[in-house]
Amino acid sequence: MLKNFLYSQKVAPYVFVLPFVLVFVIFWVYPLASSFGMSFQKVTLGQEAAWVGIDNYTKLMGDTVFFKAVGNSALYMVLTLVILIPFPMLFAVWMNNKFMWGREWFKSAFFFPALTSVVVAGTVFRLMFGEMEGSLINSILGTFGVEPIKFLKGQTTGFIALIALASWRWLGVNMLYFLSGLQNIPKDYYEAASIDGASAVQKFTRITMPLLKPTTIYVLTISIYAGLAMFIESMMLWNGNNSPKNIGLTIVGYLYRQGIEKNNLGYAAAVGIVLLIIAMAINLTQLALSGLFKKED
Known part of the structure; x- marks a missing residue:
């Protein structure tokens, strides 16, 4: 009886989908619902939770440190998008060129940083951008007569180090996404464009970029989330x-x-809910502007 039930054509699809549904509910829906409830409470370990209504959110609106954190995350997100969308796309086009030699070696070299532990990478970059005269970056600048810079003690110089770390780690990953999209574009389009006398720039702007739109939207979406969620x-x-x-x-x-x-778990939960709202608002806006929600004729 049970075997017949499980092998039923009507039941089988739900059996295959069930593991995903369970994981989604247990590890996403339930934590999200719990966090939302906690955001209206004062929750500390070892003490009973107390309902405080919207006090946590009211406090957030006047929290200057919170707005400083939001500004830093927003700036980091924008700067990473400026670098990690166009440059990986251009590198992918370069890699996809039929005259490119050592393609597999370059792909591995670009992707390797993503396999490095962020703890190790962060430590190495902290030493590279150290304020000592013997640190790598200051040593290079010293050859040009520039005095040692305390990179990690200034807003602008600190972000230079942070964006350098992000670019080093994720440029290769985004490049592979774009390379995958490029390999799905039929070569006939480029051959026809060549016959019509199109230049390399015209091929890129009128064939490559429009047909890479789905990949670009995907990379943009995950990059927005990654920028706002950056911590380690x-x-x-x-x-x-x-x-x-x-x-x-x-x-x-x-x-x-x-x-x-x-x-202060209740207040932290409120911060998390606000982060979710910000990330959803930005991503849904860019998806709407990209035309993803428009019905095809």
């Missing part, structure tokens, strides 16, 4: 969650500070 890179670069004047503090870093360091 900043923590490792500043060797902790307390950068000078909070120049490296992110939204997730502030959530960690409130929830783990200060044992």
Whole structure:
């Protein structure tokens, strides 16, 4: 009886989908619902939770450190998008060229940083951008007569180090996404364009970019989320969650500070819900502007 039930054509699809549904509910829906409930409470470990209504959100609206973290995360997201969308696309076009030699070696070299532990990478970049005269970047600048710079103690120079770390780690990953999209574009389009006398720039702007739109939307979507959710890179670069004047503090870093360091779980939950709203609003807006939700004729 049970065997007949499981092998039924009507039941079988639900059996295959069930593991995904369970994982989604247990590890996404339930934590999200719990966090939403906690955001309206005062929750500390070892004490009974107390209902405080919207007090956590009201407090957030006047929290200057929170807005500093939001500004840092937004700036990081924008800067990474400026670098990690166009440059990987151009590198992918370069890799996809039939005259490109050593293609597999270059693909591996670009992708290798993504396999490196972010803890190790952050530590290495902290040493590279150290304020000592003997640090790598200051040594290079010293050859041009530039005085040692305290990179990790200034807002602008600190972000230079942070964006350098992000670019080093993720440029190769995004490049492979675009390379995969390029390989799905029929070669006949480029051959026809060549016969019509189209230049390389015209082929890129009128064939490559339009047909790479689905890949671009995907990379843009995950990059927006990654930018807003960044935490470990900043923590490792500043060797902790307390950068000078909070120049490296992110939204997730502030959530960690409130929830783990200060044992204020209810307030941290409110920070997490606001982060979710911001990420959803930005991504849904860009998806709508890209025409993803429009019905095809």
